[in-house]
Amino acid sequence: MSEQVNISIPQTLYRRVRELARVRKRPVDDVLETAITLAEAALVPAVDEEAAMAQEELAYRAMHAELMARYAGEYVAIYQEQLVDRDRDELALLRRLDAQYPNEVVLMKQVRPLPEPELCFRSPRLVRNGS
Numbered sequence: 001m002s003e004q005v006n007i008s009i010p011q012t013l014y015r016r017v018r019e020l021a022r023v024r025k026r027p028v029d030d031v032l033e034t035a036i037t038l039a040e041a042a043l044v045p046a047v048d049e050e051a052a053m054a055q056e057e058l059a060y061r062a063m064h065a066e067l068m069a070r071y072a073g074e075y076v077a078i079y080q081e082q083l084v085d086r087d088r089d090e091l092a093l094l095r096r097l098d099a100q101y102p103n104e105v106v107l108m109k110q111v112r113p114l115p116e117p118e119l120c121f122r123s124p125r126l127v128r129n130g131s
Helices: 011-024 028-071 090-100
Strands: 075-079 082-087 107-110
Touching (some): 028 107, 090 107
Antiparallel strands (some): 075 082, 075 107
């Protein structure tokens, strides 16, 4: 089912789409539909990964007191809101995570006293030239 709508796009973009349609011997609306579908597919995984990482960050914060009591200074891995691995060696843990959870969102973080590090920035100071 299709619906007819009017949209405004820059003339240069329309010319490029029209030329692409001509070269591919397809209707302009097919070329636009394909472009939108491809763009959407490229954006959706990034959004899903950001949401998954945010969820793992929340889980880490919720577990922080227990993690600090048991694994202070170690690196921990949080996957699907569960502690799945830990190690004092960051690289060793990373290698195991790459092998066990390829293409998955896993939070790896060093357990420190504060769940989120405190960031300090010095204020810029403007200095006038001596002339």
